[in-house]
Each structure stands twice: as C-alpha cells, then as structure tokens.
Amino acid sequence: MASGVDVGKLNDAAVRRWLKGGVTRDFRDLRFPELRLRASADRAKASVFLVLNENGSTKWDKIATWPSVCIKTLCADLPVMLAKRSVGNMVTGQFDSVGGLLDWYQNHIKDNSTYSASWRANVASLIRCHLLPRIGLLALANVSFIKVDELLVKSMLKDGFAPNYIREAVNKLKSAFSAAAKLRLIATNPIAGYQVTDSIKLDGAKDTRLFETDLGELFTRLSASPMPVTMLFVLMMMFGTRINETRQARWEYFAGDTWVIPASHAKNKQEHRMPLTDAAKALLKHYKRWQLKHIGKRASLFPGVNGPISIRTAHDWNTQIRFKHFTSHDLRILFRTMLADLGVDTMIGERLVNHALPVLLRTYVKSTLDKGMSQALEQYHAYLIERGFSSVAPEILPRSSADVGNKQTLMASGWV
Known part of the structure; x- marks a missing residue:
C-alpha cells in the first residue's frame, strides 16, 4: 500500500488524477x-475523514466516501460540520428551544477576547435575567415576530423596564440568532428583520450634553x-479620565507628582501618566484621611466587595x-472642550485624554509634552476654582491668607 500525502486543490478532477x-x-x-x-x-474510491485535534489527541472521523459524495458540496458544508462539532451533543442539526440556542451563544462568546469583558458580562446578565426566563422555553420551531413581541417585549414592558433597555435585550436575542444562522446551526433566522420599534415607541432624544454653564448645577449636585461618589466624579472632571479607569484607581498609582493609569485599565491599552497639580494633591490627601477615618485602610480609592x-x-x-441625562463620557467631553476654550x-x-496621536504630533519631545500637560492642568484647575469648584472641594484652597505664607495648601474642614 502506498504511503505519504499528496497536496493539491480539492475537487473531483484532482481526486481522480x-x-x-x-x-x-x-x-x-x-x-x-x-x-x-x-x-x-x-484506488477506485477514497474515504473522506474529518481530522480534528480534541483533548490533545488527533481524531479521524469518517464522514463520507468518494465518489458517492460531491467534493464541492462537501467543502461548502464544512463550516456547518465544524460548528455543529464545536457545540458537541447539544446540537445534532437544530436546537430544540430558544434556551438551547442562548446557552450555545453564551459559550460561543465567553472566551472571545475580541469582545470586551464588560460587554460579555452584560450579554450574560441579559440572557440569565431576562431572555431565558421569558422566552427560553419557546420551541425553536415556534419562534416568530409575534412571539418575541408577546413573551419578551410586552412582558418586560409590563414589569416596568424602560423601552431602551428592552431594545437592548431584543438586540442581544437577535445577535444570538444571527450568529447561529451564520454558522448554519439553524437553517434560517426566524427573527431576521424584526425591529423593537414594531412593538413599542422608544424614548426620544434627550438633553445629554454638558456645557460650561452647567458647572454651577453640577457643583451643587456633587457637594450634596x-x-x-463626589470624589469619583471630581477626579473625572479634573483629569478627563474615563469612568472605568477612574473607578479602578489605587493609592499606589498616585506616586509623587504623577497619577499612573496602567495599560490594563486604559481603553487603548497604553499606560497613561498625568501630572498632579497642587489642588489635586490636596484633594487626594484629604480624601485619604476621610477614607482612613470612615472606611479604614484600603488599596483602592473606591473599594467594593472584592477590589474596586x-x-x-x-x-x-x-x-x-445628573440633572440632565448625561453619561460619564459627557464629563470627559466637557473637560476636552474647556481645555480647547482655554x-x-x-x-x-x-x-x-489619552487619545491616539497622529504621526506628525508624535514628534513632540517628551519633556515638552510633559511640561505642556502640567501647565494645561494647572490652568484648567485654576479656572475650575474661579467658577466655584471650591464649593465642592474646599480643601483645595488655603483657609486664609495667613495660611499661604508657608506655601502649602492646608486642608479645610469640609467634606467630612
């Protein structure tokens, strides 16, 4: 019997040769x-095998015999066979229920690092809390627009959920069906084309943008x-940081004259270093004293049950x-806008704001860049104080003119 492997283009003519x-x-x-x-x-025919590595060993599964099978059709159906194989015994050609499809989708995205961990956690939460309890038992053969409307949209509406949140749940359901259809785990997508607006009216546009004229109201809300809570958003206002970066701040990240955001916390996966102004140092010193007195010694500025x-x-x-429907990102936009105005x-x-810089701008000398960042923050923080920021954090200002003589910013009695 001959041995060895011939490599070529897989088609019926090539197999004959x-x-x-x-x-x-x-x-x-x-x-x-x-x-x-x-x-x-x-050599009148050939066995066709699916060769896969499973649990550290190579397995050969015979799936057809040539010429009884068309090579072109076999190659076209290969993605389907592999997808069915990846979900094991749960799928033998079709899911029995919506719940089975949702379970598969959770496993499908669970370790996919191309999606953020927060997005995957949000999907898992929506599936567990809303999709499975409301529509999971529905047989796949009975899925239709009207069933999605009755079992998911109307039931969530009845339970008092906001229309935009209901839309998010529907979109996750549609994503699961779309992924299964693309991998040919289901023959057709029964909810392709369904829009939640077919069932409910979504909230209209809301006033979200923050302007400099909103600072007074914002300072009032933060003071109360x-x-x-105040410290989290004060830091975001002072440095334009993202909410996810700020909530994970640890005391060790504030060393000397710099706040370091590790690459693992930054959205662009690059370490971000920001100079600390005198006002920021006074603020952090005061907050640390408050935390030691009322919470105890913690590694995080904003400690939770396990970590931040x-x-x-x-x-x-x-x-x-918030007094408008603004998001945490709107604070960051306000920070960048005010810098430009200054x-x-x-x-x-x-x-x-730790944005990726165009090639030409990357030619700046690092020392010039660091000096410019420090001067910009000093100018910006001074401007905030002029606009009433000291009403939120009085410790950033000396108690009296007599206190200024030692060139140190003393801690006021506020915020405790």
Missing part, C-alpha cells in the same frame, strides 16, 4: 486542513453627594449626580 497516479495514500488541500482523503486498496467598585455601581453613582494646544489636549 490522484487515485489514478497510485503514488500516495492520502490527499489534502491546505485550504481545508480538517479534511483528509484516504485511497482504498484498489456621598464622599466617594463594579462598573455597574459606578454608573449607578452617575445617576445620583487655548490649550491640540496635541496637549489629546494627550491628556
């Missing part, structure tokens, strides 16, 4: 590494909030201070 040649036992196509053809003893507070808690805090160089402003 290979068998007739009588030189090698196996045939494969590099475009389809999972498929392997093995010639029979008389619990200390950790969750992103959901941080967003809940946002609802406590005449801060574009490159300095972009660097402060």
